[in-house]
Amino acid sequence: MVIGIQWDESFSLGFEPLDEQHKQIFGVTEEIDQMLQASAPRDAVIEQFVRLRGLLSEHFAYENTLAAGLDGVQYPFNAHRACHEKVLRDVEGVIALSIGVEI
């Protein structure tokens, strides 16, 4: 395994919308991992990174929406939001390096 970790039920939050999004994110990460191990064509790998970026972007926006609706969550969530932004920048950095264009 090059990148990732696989989903297992210990990651479940017991909140179906978030769990499903997390499973999708883990799934794409696993696909990328397998593609890299199999030396898949570069364009196909980049396509999966772009897909991952889209899933992450939607997921983080959804989590931000949820946190905004919960009293007292904003303070601790701000640090988590910073992690979200770093992960997105990292994925965008991989894509930018791969295609030579800033995203």
Ligand SMILES: [Fe+2]
């Ligand atoms: Fe999440």
